[in-house]
């Protein structure tokens with residue numbers, strides 16, 4: 001909820017953007033009301049001069065909180081984490097916290113930027129690394145039995161891999177199990193691409 005005297009958070013998002021989806025999950029988990037502002041990447045709206053004022057790189061997501069503008073999902077999540085400590089995304093245990101940072105960065109740096117047809121093999125490599133990284137610490141979720149930051153990075157990437165790139169996730173049993181667990185959580189369900197206001201009707205079955 002917006003605190004009194006504060007304007008409502010605004011999220012510039014694209015329904016199918018995994019980077020935007022991470023932030024949507026965080027906003028949902030923390031129970032924060034926000035205005036959804038669609039940016040149609042296929043129409044090139046991320047390159048509109050008005051949007052470039054928010055993020056000169058021309059990427060979604062971007063979060064606007066009053067006078068504060070933050071682009072880049074990682075920076076947004078850190079901001080939300082500090083300003084709205086409810087439902088912490090980072091465990092207090094230092095090792096698990098570091099593991100969350102590491103897993104998040106595997107997605108951020110080694111999977112998502114490479115997510116196009118020519119480089120699908122990099123996605124498989126990143127998923128294989130995540131399987132190894134998490135094998136000794138995963139509980140119901142990536143680093144234990146509570147949802148934490150790594151989960152927010154992992155699920156949109158799995159969804160994208162399945163729905164857009166037809167990657168066979170059975171080769172990644174741990175990630176497949178986590179995917180099942182996420183699919184039962186309302187915060188994750190409500191953040192799904194097809195449940196966003198700018199999703200085309202046909203996306204429900206895609």
Ligand SMILES: N[C@@H](CCC(=O)N[C@@H](CS)C(=O)NCC(=O)O)C(=O)O
Pocket residue numbers: 017018019020041046058059060061071072073074108113
């Ligand atoms: N590191 C950035 C990456 C942002 C990013 O790559 N966003 C993609 C969508 S997931 C985008 O806006 N692409 C638009 C384009 O390539 O023109 C983040 O995590 O927010």
